[in-house]
Amino acid sequence: LDDEGEVLQKGCYCRGDAGAAHIECLIQVATHAAESNPNTSAWLDCGVCRANFQGHVAHGLAVARLARAEARHRDHPADLTHADQIELLKARFFLALNLTDKDKAETILREVLEARTALLGKDHGETLWAAHKLGAILNQVGKFDEAIPFNSATVEAMDSKLGRDHIDTITARAQLALSYRDTGQYALALAEQRGSCDSCERQFGPNDSHTLDQLATLVTIYVAMDRIAPALELSEDLLARQVRVHGSSHPRTLHTQSAISVLFMKQRRYAEAEAIARESVELYRQSLGEDSSNTMIVTANVGLYTLLGGRPKEAEPILRGVIAKTRAAPAFDPQLILFFTASHGLALSQLLRHDEAVAMLRDTHAKQMANVSLGPEHASTLRTASFLGDALVWQGNGEEGKALLKETLATQTRVLGEDVYDTKETARRLAELQSD
Numbered sequence: 196l197d198d199e200g201e202v203l204q205k206g207c208y209c210r211g212d213a214g215a216a217h218i219e220c221l222i223q224v225a226t227h228a229a230e231s232n233p234n235t236s237a238w239l240d241c242g243v244c245r246a247n248f249q250g251h252v253a254h255g256l257a258v259a260r261l262a263r264a265e266a267r268h269r270d271h272p273a274d275l276t277h278a279d280q281i282e283l284l285k286a287r288f289f290l291a292l293n294l295t296d297k298d299k300a301e302t303i304l305r306e307v308l309e310a311r312t313a314l315l316g317k318d319h320g321e322t323l324w325a326a327h328k329l330g331a332i333l334n335q336v337g338k339f340d341e342a343i344p345f346n347s348a349t350v351e352a353m354d355s356k357l358g359r360d361h362i363d364t365i366t367a368r369a370q371l372a373l374s375y376r377d378t379g380q381y382a383l384a385l386a387e388q389r390g391s392c393d394s395c396e397r398q399f400g401p402n403d404s405h406t407l408d409q410l411a412t413l414v415t416i417y418v419a420m421d422r423i424a425p426a427l428e429l430s431e432d433l434l435a436r437q438v439r440v441h442g443s444s445h446p447r448t449l450h451t452q453s454a455i456s457v458l459f460m461k462q463r464r465y466a467e468a469e470a471i472a473r474e475s476v477e478l479y480r481q482s483l484g485e486d487s488s489n490t491m492i493v494t495a496n497v498g499l500y501t502l503l504g505g506r507p508k509e510a511e512p513i514l515r516g517v518i519a520k521t522r523a524a525p526a527f528d529p530q531l532i533l534f535f536t537a538s539h540g541l542a543l544s545q546l547l548r549h550d551e552a553v554a555m556l557r558d559t560h561a562k563q564m565a566n567v568s569l570g571p572e573h574a575s576t577l578r579t580a581s582f583l584g585d586a587l588v589w590q591g592n593g594e595e596g597k598a599l600l601k602e603t604l605a606t607q608t609r610v611l612g613e614d615v616y617d618t619k620e621t622a623r624r625l626a627e628l629q630s631d
Contacts (some may be wrong), residue, residue, distance in 0.1 A: 218252060222259040233278055233360045235422045238289065246446075250488055251524075256295040261286040281321075284310055288325060295528065297336045298569075304329040318356045320363065323349060327367040334374045336485050337568040343378070346371040360398040362405060365391045369412050375524075376416045379610070388413045402436055407447065414454055418461075421615040427458045444478045446489060456500070461616040465504035472497045488527060491517050502538065507545035512538040530568060530575070534561050537579040540586065549590035558584040572610045574617060577603055581621040587615070588628055 225237035238260045240247045248256060264286040267279055273439045285308050291303035296543040308329055324348045333342035350371050353364035369391045375384035392413055395406040410433050417426035437448040440600045454583055459468035473492055479490040498513035518535050521527045536559045544552035560583055563576040570576065580603040587596030604625060607618040 219408035219436075221248075221252065222256060224255060225260070226263060229260075233282060233440050249483070249485075256294045257286070257290040261290050269327045279328065280314060284314070289329070291332075292328060295330055295434065301329070301336060304332055318352065320357065323353050323356065323367075324363055326352075327363065327370060330367070330374070331370050334370065334377060335568060337570065339374060339378050343371070343374045346374050360394045362395075362398075365394045365398075365405070365409065368394075369409060372416065376419050381416065383417045384419075388416055402440055404440060404447070407433060407437055407440065409446070411451060411454075414451070416456065421461065421612070422456055423461055427455065430455050430458065442484050442623045446479070446483060449475050449478055449482075449493075450487070453496065456496060457492075460496075460500055460503065463503075465500050469497060469504060472500055486520065486524065488524070491521055491524075491527070492531065495531075495538065496543075498535075499538045502542050502545065508544045511539065511542040511546060514542055528567065532572075533563055533566075533569075533579075534575050537575070537582055541582045544582070544586040544589055547589075549586065552586045553583070553590050553592075556586055572606060574611060577607050577611070577621075578617050581607075581617070581624065584621075585624050585628075593628075597625070597628060600628070 196504065218590065224242070225235065228235040228237040233536050238256050239253075247253070255494060261283075264279070264283040268275060268283060282608075287303055288307045291300040291307070294300040294303075304325060308322065308325045311319065311325050315322050326345070326599060330342055330346040330349055335366065346367065350364065350367045353367050357364050361491060368387050368537075370382045372387035372391065375381070375387060381488050388409070392406065392409045395403070395409045399405045410429065411559065413427055413431050417423075417429065434451045434455065435447065437451055441448050452471060456468040456471040456475065459465075459471065475493045476490060476497060479487060481491055483489055495517045498510045498517065501512035512598060514535060518532060518539060521535065540552050540556040540559060543549075543555065560576065560579045563573065563579055564571050580599060584596045584598075584600035584603060585597065587593075600621060604618065604621045607615070607621055613619075613622075
């Protein structure tokens with residue numbers, strides 16, 4: 196808050212003079228810039244550090260931009276130009292990218308893609324970029340049967356019209372790799388993402404921010420495969436490069452640092468994972484603020500690592516606090532809230548609050564089962580099922596709990612593989628219960 200109690204927002208990396216600003220002031224700056232330059236980037240990124248706005252700030256600016264464009268169409272219909280039509284589509288496009296309601300975002304992006312195709316042509320760069328973003332949303336909502344061929348066609352069109360080494364083509368190819376990753380087609384995911392990394396290094400050099408971003412995506416594929424050794428080796432090399440290029444407290448650097456903590460967790464190095472995550476949280480707070488999504492995600496990781504390290508009494512209030520904040524945040528991913536809630540349920544179970552734990556985990560599991568982007572065989576849903584099985588046993592429902600753990604282990608082995616961290620953890624819990 197400022198001296199008069201008005202809310203200040205920190206929507207980008209740089210601290211500026213005060214470290215935050217009123218959203219209304221940012222809207223005024225962008226509106227003024229747009230009056231002299233319709234292509235201004237003031238709606239999208241900070242004029243000081245050039246980083247894209249995030250979270251509430253990005254959403255607020257997108258809403259204001261759309262309201263301005265719609266007012267122009269409503270109040271001056273006879274004076275509309277081609278540029279006005281383009282601006283309205285851009286405003287709708289960027290609002291879609293900042294919505295947590297991904298179904299609504301998908302609808303808007305389909306409409307924008309159709310309109311840009313009619314207005315600019317199917318091979319125009321802005322049309323192809325809209326197609327790329329629609330493909331990303333299809334992936335996020337779990338429509339993989341449509342997402343994969345759609346993303347593949349977008350990459351093919353960009354290859355043809357923009358060139359293989361154009362940054363938009365590289366980015367679209369990375370999205371195709373993520374579609375393959377999320378459907379377990381890891382060989383294809385690795386092939387596409389290695390291609391993106393090679394194109395970036397060829398076009399921009401080994402230490403350019405574009406190259407580093409593509410390497411970060413490659414790390415996520417190794418992590419999904421639970422190939423911990425290559426993921427850790429690449430992450431540590433990437434982190435060193437990012438520190439040189441961006442600095443130690445830049446969000447991209449901190450993202451990689453946080454990824455290393457996840458890898459340590461998968462090696463059961465919980466104390467090291469917790470130490471890294473705690474450092475990341477402090478740096479995120481300094482650079483993005485207490486309520487940024489990145490700060491809250493890594494804070495939840497601190498709670499999880501503390502819990503897995505055998506300190507549920509410390510972990511429980513951390514997780515409870517993160518859940519309360521994220522539920523109150525208008526632009527936070529509901530799937531992540533479910534993940535945090537599952538961890539909180541495990542903490543309650545370890546604190547012997549069995550009835551609360553089972554009720555929370557049953558509710559979370561049911562919501563994940565019904566979520567179109569998750570479903571019964573998603574890794575997060577299966578992890579919650581494993582937590583629930585364990586909690587049921589401790590509640591005294593040993594038969595139901597062991598049956599659920601056996602069923603979950605069989606599904607994890609089939610879907611994720613027997614050497615994946617979550618599968619091994621479920622197997623370990625089941626073996627311990629059966630030996631008692």
